[in-house]
Amino acid sequence: MHSKPTLTTGLLIFMAVGSGLSVASLYYVQPLLELLAREYGLSETSAGFLVTVAQLGYLTGLIAVVPLGDHHERRKLLTVTSALTALGLLAMGLAPSFLMLVVFSISVGITCVTAQILVPLAAHLATDDKRGSAVGAVMSGLLLGILLARTFSGIMAELAGWRSVFIAASVLMAIYAVACYRIIPHIPPTSHTSYRTLYLSILHLFRDEPVLRRRSLIGGLQYAVFGIFWTSMAFMLVRQYGMSEAVIGLYGLIGAIGILAARIAGKLADRGWARLSTGAFLMTTVSSWGLLYWGQWSLIAFTLGVVLIDLGIQGAHISNQSEVYRLNPEARSRLTTGYMASYFLGGACGSASSAIAYGMGGWPAVVVLGAGVSVLCVVIWAATELRFPVKQMRHGG
Structure with missing residues (x-):
């Protein structure tokens, strides 16, 4: 051995x-x-x-x-x-x-x-x-x-x-x-199974692991929020402030705050706080949309909103992954496929819906869409994650 x-x-x-x-x-x-x-x-x-x-x-x-x-x-x-x-x-x-x-x-x-x-x-x-x-x-x-x-x-x-x-x-x-x-x-x-069994087992993991199902749902919706924001933010900044693409690109550097969120979320998960910290990160994302709406008239508010939305999304992502990887030590790559495919599909849906929302109602419509999906994440977290005793937090979900 x-x-x-x-x-x-x-x-x-x-x-x-x-x-x-x-x-x-x-x-x-x-x-x-x-x-x-x-x-x-x-x-x-x-x-x-x-x-x-x-x-x-x-x-x-x-x-x-x-x-x-x-x-x-x-x-x-x-x-x-x-x-x-x-x-x-x-x-x-x-x-x-x-x-x-x-x-x-x-x-x-x-x-x-x-x-x-x-x-x-x-x-x-x-x-x-x-x-x-x-x-x-x-x-x-x-x-x-x-x-x-x-x-x-x-x-x-x-x-x-x-x-x-x-x-x-x-x-x-x-x-x-x-x-x-x-x-x-x-x-x-x-794993030493056949390829057919290997790939089918991803579906079986979704069937057998409720933690994977709900964490994938929350992750997919959070990445949809990410897509909703980043797809349309440039349109608003050009229309409201006449920014060049180069200046707009600098807002991506604010994403460095996500690295801080990743480290904090990882340490909280190790201490058994992944479930409650997920809720805190999700509520941080919700709170960002008020500042992002006000960002039509204030770049300071917009910048703070970008910081909060990035902290919330990246923090929740690491919390999700930390809990998913506790489930089955022999299937961690397949768990990654299940979770990340859900995450990625959520982002694609978010980007597509953002473009439609902006076309129909401009930045306010994007804010309503993003805030709505963010609130939905909190509701799902509260309904599914708070049912279990706090003492179980270290063991997934």
């Missing part, structure tokens, strides 16, 4: 870096859409198709690749996904046409789910009393990757053209792939 490798601080930092690098692959393209539209003679909507297909690729990777973390030796799996992401990014940088850029973007989306293999791996290696903190640390790396991807992309494109962004990112991922094979310890698979 093999003993479980120790999760050292160095290994945790390495996993956090990999989480950030891999998820960044999905976001490099966002600041480049205008450049790409000009180069290929496309409308902004057509160029934006790149973001959509990459996200669809990511959803495919969540469903098809992430469950393999329970079925395969994870060091090899992480090495392969990182190397394939590096190849996909290089192909994007050398793409001869927009169509090929789209194809390679899909492939990068599928393989850059490395982060979603690393998060359950951190939960697997951590001791029970440190699991929340470990998940929070790797998620902090993921959030930092999302933040810095746009900044890195903008600077590289300015200095050396848009192709340099993907070529440089490819080199970083290739280095990480080699490092994975050398640094990640050998970890035996936790």
Whole structure:
């Protein structure tokens, strides 16, 4: 019987870096859409198709690749996904046409789910009393990757053209792939079933684990709130304040507050407060919408609202993950697939509904929609999570 490798601080930092690098692959393209539209003679909507297909690729990777973390030796799996992401990014940088850029973007989306293999791996290696903190640390790396991807992309494109962004990112991922094979310890698979049984077991987990069902519902609705806000906020800032895209992009940097929320939520989960802290984070999200509404006339109010909504959403996300990973040690990658697929689908629905709401009633309609979904999250949490004794909080849900 093999003993479980120790999760050292160095290994945790390495996993956090990999989480950030891999998820960044999905976001490099966002600041480049205008450049790409000009180069290929496309409308902004057509160029934006790149973001959509990459996200669809990511959803495919969540469903098809992430469950393999329970079925395969994870060091090899992480090495392969990182190397394939590096190849996909290089192909994007050398793409001869927009169509090929789209194809390679899909492939990068599928393989850059490395982060979603690393998060359950951190939960697997951590001791029970440190699991929340470990998940929070790797998620902090993921959030930092999302933040810095746009900044890195903008600077590289300015200095050396848009192709340099993907070529440089490819080199970083290739280095990480080699490092994975050398640094990640050998970890035996936790599942030896057939592939068919492996994938069907994700549905069985939803059937058998009420904690997974309600945490996935809350997570999906919270990410819908995220999509509702970020999809329409730029329209409001341009209309009300005449802001440039560059200045609007700076509001994304406020997202760094999410890293603080991740660490706080992880530590609260380790102390057995995940259930109550989830409610506090959800109510923080609700409170943000009053300030965001007032943000039509006050940038100070708007900025405070952005801070609160990010704190609430990221804090609830880490609390959800901490509780989900307590459920079944042998199925943590499949639990990740179930939870994150729900989370991702919620975000897609939120973005689509936000665009419709803004078209029908402007920013006030978006605020009403976002506040309504936020309140629904609190109602679901109160109805499902407060039924159980407080002493059970450390053991899920």
